[in-house]
Amino acid sequence: MLQQTPVARVLPQWQAWLERWPTPGALAAVPPGEAVRAWNRLGYPRRALWLHACAVAITEQHGGKVPRDVDALLALPGIGPYTARAVAVFAYGVRAPVVDTNVRRVLARAVDGQAEPGPPSAVRDLAAMSAVLPVDDAEARVFNAGAMELGALVCTARAPLCGDCPLASACAWRIAGYPSYDGPRRAVQKKYEGSDRHVRGLIMRELRAAHVPVTDAEVAALWPDEVQLARSLAGLVADGLAVRDGTGYVLP
Numbered sequence: 001m002l003q004q005t006p007v008a009r010v011l012p013q014w015q016a017w018l019e020r021w022p023t024p025g026a027l028a029a030v031p032p033g034e035a036v037r038a039w040n041r042l043g044y045p046r047r048a049l050w051l052h053a054c055a056v057a058i059t060e061q062h063g064g065k066v067p068r069d070v071d072a073l074l075a076l077p078g079i080g081p082y083t084a085r086a087v088a089v090f091a092y093g094v095r096a097p098v099v100d101t102n103v104r105r106v107l108a109r110a111v112d113g114q115a116e117p118g119p120p121s122a123v124r125d126l127a128a129m130s131a132v133l134p135v136d137d138a139e140a141r142v143f144n145a146g147a148m149e150l151g152a153l154v155c156t157a158r159a160p161l162c163g164d165c166p167l168a169s170a171c172a173w174r175i176a177g178y179p180s181y182d183g184p185r186r187a188v189q190k191k192y193e194g195s196d197r198h199v200r201g202l203i204m205r206e207l208r209a210a211h212v213p214v215t216d217a218e219v220a221a222l223w224p225d226e227v228q229l230a231r232s233l234a235g236l237v238a239d240g241l242a243v244r245d246g247t248g249y250v251l252p
């Protein structure tokens with residue numbers, strides 16, 4: 001839920017979600033469309049489908065218990081390098097590197113002496129964190145959490161609080177005099193208004209609100225550009241978020 005979505009928006013949804021489906025088995029027992037409906041307006045609704053598929057896989061392959069092994073976690077639907085390691089480390093105490101955006105920034109500055117990390121690379125980022133991770137399991141867990149917090153609260157993107165930073169005396173970027181970043185930049189996210197994401201969001205809102213098929217005419221009324229509307233709808237069908245049912249569309 002937190003992927004590309006701020007904590008404040010996620011919290012109430014997450015609490016309601018866990019009240020309704022406290023275990024993987026409870027979520028797996030309902031159709032995927034129920035997960036998409038409950039996802040509401042969190043955005044990127046494919047995450048709801050993945051979460052549901054993940055709950056089904058955990059229920060069928062792991063007896064309803066979230067696995068602790070990183071490779072077993074990585075094999076689950078929708079689980080990437082960050083989530084697999086975050087679950088293994090923070091839920092089970094496994095020693096593994098956890099790398100999110102904040103950790104990447106701390107490593108880039110404190111270790112590499114650069115103002116910003118380059119574009120994300122799971123292989124490179126995990127190797128960089130592994131190189132500084134304590135050997136002891138418990139210390140590694142605290143180190144992972146500490147690096148994330150440091151990046152979120154002290155070594156922030158715009159205004160790092162170096163005077164409050166425990167790494168200040170060893171930080172390569174600070175020691176080098178804060179050179180500006182001249183490496184490759186990540187792609188700038190496209191504007192939401194008028195984008196296919198926007199149109200997809202309008203269609204999904206209609207599907208979530210309806211308990212009968214949304215007709216072709218109702219879909220056609222959602223957006224004036226027929227070509228873009230057809231493309232967005234086809235994308236939702238291809239992603240498994242909308243299903244043809246008689247003369248209209250429903251959630252899966």
Ligand code: SF4
Nearest residue numbers: 155160162165168171
């Ligand atoms: S000294 Fe400043 S730039 Fe370096 S890690 Fe700490 S907050 Fe970030």
